[in-house]
Amino acid sequence: xxRKKFMINPVRKHIRLSFIxxxxxxxxxxxxxxxxxxxxxxxxxxxxxxxxxxFVEGYFADGKKAKNSEVTVxxxxxxxxxxxxxxxxxGKFSFNIPKKTDLRISLNASLGHKTEQVLPGSELPDxxxxxxxxxxTKEHENNPPIPPLEKGxxxxxxxxxxxVKEKVASFSQIEQVELxxxxxxxxxxxxxxxxxxxxxxxxxxxxxxxxxGIGYIFxxxxxxxxxxxxxxx
Numbered sequence: 001x002x003r004k005k006f007m008i009n010p011v012r013k014h015i016r017l018s019f020i021x022x023x024x025x026x027x028x029x030x031x032x033x034x035x036x037x038x039x040x041x042x043x044x045x046x047x048x049x050x051x052x053x054x055f056v057e058g059y060f061a062d063g064k065k066a067k068n069s070e071v072t073v074x075x076x077x078x079x080x081x082x083x084x085x086x087x088x089x090x091g092k093f094s095f096n097i098p099k100k101t102d103l104r105i106s107l108n109a110s111l112g113h114k115t116e117q118v119l120p121g122s123e124l125p126d127x128x129x130x131x132x133x134x135x136x137t138k139e140h141e142n143n144p145p146i147p148p149l150e151k152g153x154x155x156x157x158x159x160x161x162x163x164v165k166e167k168v169a170s171f172s173q174i175e176q177v178e179l180x181x182x183x184x185x186x187x188x189x190x191x192x193x194x195x196x197x198x199x200x201x202x203x204x205x206x207x208x209x210x211x212x213g214i215g216y217i218f219x220x221x222x223x224x225x226x227x228x229x230x231x232x233x
Contacts, residue, residue, distance in 0.1 A: 043069070043113040047105050049097075049123060058091040058107045058115075065091030069109040076102035076118050100124050 043066050047056045054073075058066030071093045072084045082098045087107075097103075103119045
């Protein structure tokens, strides 16, 4: 009888420990689930510069677009409100850069969900832009043509050739500026979607890893309790 009682006590102790462990894990998961639900409705924003414009995209952590959300742009240094508007059905909004300063962009979605992002003034293009005239512009078209080589006269050939060299150098500078602008625009268009995708993936993976880790803990605890029960039998 005493031996039987001795055998029952470890089993009861094991059941009691298992029940306490289950309660602790249950309350832990119950605490995290509301956070996961609220996080799914957390609004995010990705703002980037392309040329003389700023493009804003609003989205929620579950991938839905933050459409018809209010966007307000402030001067981050003075706090002055510069402009405002609303996102379209794709959660996008764009505006011309009002001035070269730190821009604080605020996005206010439904149910009071709000996020902000600051674009440093150092990343914004100069207000005046480049001083070199680009091909197709009025300044470029009004440029005087390259003068022909001068014939006859002492030093005429040298003077004509010197004028040609100056115009060729100027033309080369124009080509370099055009090429630089094309490269910068290409890089901006190529990198912006990658940065936005990385931002979205980073936000989504964080909480999915937490839930996955909790599931992993459940599995390890279950295996440990199973072998412990077999050992006590």
